Amino acid sequence: MGYELFRQRRFTELWSANLVLNLGLVMLMLGVSWEMTSLTSSPVLVSMVQTVISLPFVFLSIPVGVASDRRGPRTLLLASQVWMLLVTGFMAVVALTGGWDFTPTLLLATMSLVGVGLVVQQSAWKPFLHDFVPEDKLVAAISFNSLSNKISQTLGPVLGGYLMGLAGAAVVLFTRALSHVVMIVALLHLTRKRMTDEVAAERVSAKRSLRDGWRVLRRTPQLYGPMIRCALLMGPCAGVLALLPLEAKENVQTGAIGYGGLLTALGIGTTAGASLMPVLQRHLRLNPMATVAVAGFSLAALGISRWDSMLLDASFLLVFGFCWSVLSVSHQFAVQTQAPAEMRGLMTSIYALVMQGSMAVGSFGFGVLAQQVSVSRSILTAAFVAMSGLLVVRRYPMPESVATASAG
Numbered sequence: 001m002g003y004e005l006f007r008q009r010r011f012t013e014l015w016s017a018n019l020v021l022n023l024g025l026v027m028l029m030l031g032v033s034w035e036m037t038s039l040t041s042s043p044v045l046v047s048m049v050q051t052v053i054s055l056p057f058v059f060l061s062i063p064v065g066v067a068s069d070r071r072g073p074r075t076l077l078l079a080s081q082v083w084m085l086l087v088t089g090f091m092a093v094v095a096l097t098g099g100w101d102f103t104p105t106l107l108l109a110t111m112s113l114v115g116v117g118l119v120v121q122q123s124a125w126k127p128f129l130h131d132f133v134p135e136d137k138l139v140a141a142i143s144f145n146s147l148s149n150k151i152s153q154t155l156g157p158v159l160g161g162y163l164m165g166l167a168g169a170a171v172v173l174f175t176r177a178l179s180h181v182v183m184i185v186a187l188l189h190l191t192r193k194r195m196t197d198e199v200a201a202e203r204v205s206a207k208r209s210l211r212d213g214w215r216v217l218r219r220t221p222q223l224y225g226p227m228i229r230c231a232l233l234m235g236p237c238a239g240v241l242a243l244l245p246l247e248a249k250e251n252v253q254t255g256a257i258g259y260g261g262l263l264t265a266l267g268i269g270t271t272a273g274a275s276l277m278p279v280l281q282r283h284l285r286l287n288p289m290a291t292v293a294v295a296g297f298s299l300a301a302l303g304i305s306r307w308d309s310m311l312l313d314a315s316f317l318l319v320f321g322f323c324w325s326v327l328s329v330s331h332q333f334a335v336q337t338q339a340p341a342e343m344r345g346l347m348t349s350i351y352a353l354v355m356q357g358s359m360a361v362g363s364f365g366f367g368v369l370a371q372q373v374s375v376s377r378s379i380l381t382a383a384f385v386a387m388s389g390l391l392v393v394r395r396y397p398m399p400e401s402v403a404t405a406s407a408g
Contacts, residue, residue: 005140010190014129017186019148024179026156026267028088029053031164031172032111033245034259039104043375047242047367050359052112054238056119057356064123065349066210073124078187080124084117085180092173119356123349126336142332143277146270146325154267161260213346225396226334227351229290231358232389233297233327236382238359239366240301240320246375251308258310265314269321277329287398290330294389297323301383305376330398331355338399 005011033049040046068076091110129145163171217223248259280289300320304313331351339347362382370378 005144011141013186013190015144015148017183018125018145019151020182021179022149022152023156023159024176026152026263027160027163027172028114028176030157030160030260030263031169032107034164035169036104036107037245037249039107043243043246043370043378044364044367045104045108046246047239047363047370048108049111050238050242050363051367052108053115053118054356054360054363056112056115057122057353058360060116060119061123061349061353061356062210062346064120065346065352068124068127068346068349073128074187076120076124077128078184080117080120081180081184081187083120084114085177085184087113087117088173088177088180092170092177095173096170119352122352126332126348127344140278142336143274143329146277146329146332147274149270149274151271152267154264154271157260157263157267161257210346213343213350216340216343217347217350220338221396222338222399223335223347225392226331226338226398227354229327229389229392229396230331230351230355232392233294233324233331233386234355234358235362235365236301236386237297237324238362239382240304240379242363242367243370243375243379246370247304247308247313247379251375252310252313253308254310261310262314262317266317266321269318269323270325271321272318273322273325274329277326280326286330286333287393290327290398291390291393293323293326293330294386294393297327298383298387298389301379301386305380305383308376334399 006015029049033046036046036049064076087110129141160172163175244262245259248254248262252258252262254261296319300316300323303316304320307313307316335347335351336344366378366382369381
């Protein structure tokens with residue numbers, strides 16, 4: 001079922017380092033999002049935390065993807081970790097020496113720098129991971145990679161909320177900085193022991209132009225179809241997540257611990273989805289499973305918008321997270337298996353551009369809508385937008401197997 005991947009030491013080392021890294025990111029996002037609700041009551045500014053994280057993907061994903069194909073992902077991964085270590089270290093020092101006195105503008109500016117590092121990290125990470133596993137284990141590898149993120153979404157809010165209440169934002173920020181150190185050590189260790197001349201030569205020889213990549217993309221509905229479906233999912237998803245702090249504070253009327261509890265419920269759902277994907281793939285076809293997940297995701301968002309109850313919202317977030325994981329793994333599997341090997345970094349980056357661009361537009365757009373109407377009505381609108389994804393499932397089905405076509 002794919003679990004034998006953990007018998008490979010290099011996969012286990014990377015997975016563990018990625019778990020620590022994701023845990024630090026979840027704690028960082030919780031701390032910053034909640035502090036923003038203390039700095040301002042504007043739904044637009046609160047939702048902009050997600051927007052500024054996603055916006056750099058719009059401008060940098062394609063250049064980073066080309067660089068990944070030509071220079072190899074290891075160098076880019078290391079650069080991204082050093083960059084984010086410096087940014088979060090700076091934020092931690094400011095918080096430790098002067099208290100949390102960021103203005104909304106300064107806070108958003110520093111988070112946008114974190115977003116720049118995430119562009120490089122995510123664009124290089126998936127091709128880097130792809131090199132380690134055979135094609136028949138790819139769904140399992142993607143699922144386990146996603147699982148580390150989902151476990152972080154379960155544990156991160158609890159740990160982050162506890163540390164915020166116990167010692168303030170500085171400890172959360174220093175924890176995030178430490179997570180970068182862990183990943184840097186893992187990458188350096190793996191590079192010394194595992195990098196081969198064959199892999200390096202393959203990366204250097206990847207000189208396909210952006211024009212060739214665009215030609216391949218527009219002629220391959222198996223590639224651009226999942227990206228369209230991803231956009232219809234991630235825009236509403238980002239809107240719900242960006243407005244969740246206000247949903248917790250204004251509608252559910254809970255504090256930071258309650259907000260952390262809602263995020264924990266979301267994390268449990270996403271963890272369950274990522275954990276079960278290798279099993280589900282063995283017994284169910286990917287396309288019908290993804291279709292049901294779209295419907296479940298939309299209905300869960302609808303429930304969050306209609307009932308302002310801690311218990312009910314947590315229950316809906318469990319379903320929301322489970323369906324989100326199933327769809328996320330499905331989309332990534334489709335793009336990585338249908339992309340030509342020599343263009344995998346570029347196609348992965350285009351996918352990241354679509355995903356994060358949709359999140360930037362969604363978080364900002366639904367934040368503006370919430371300011372004009374209400375948080376509940378904005379989340380309700382997001383539910384209906386997500387439901388529109390059902391209209392394209394027949395036109396752009398998920399692939400059930402690995403592509404055999406090449407770029408030529």
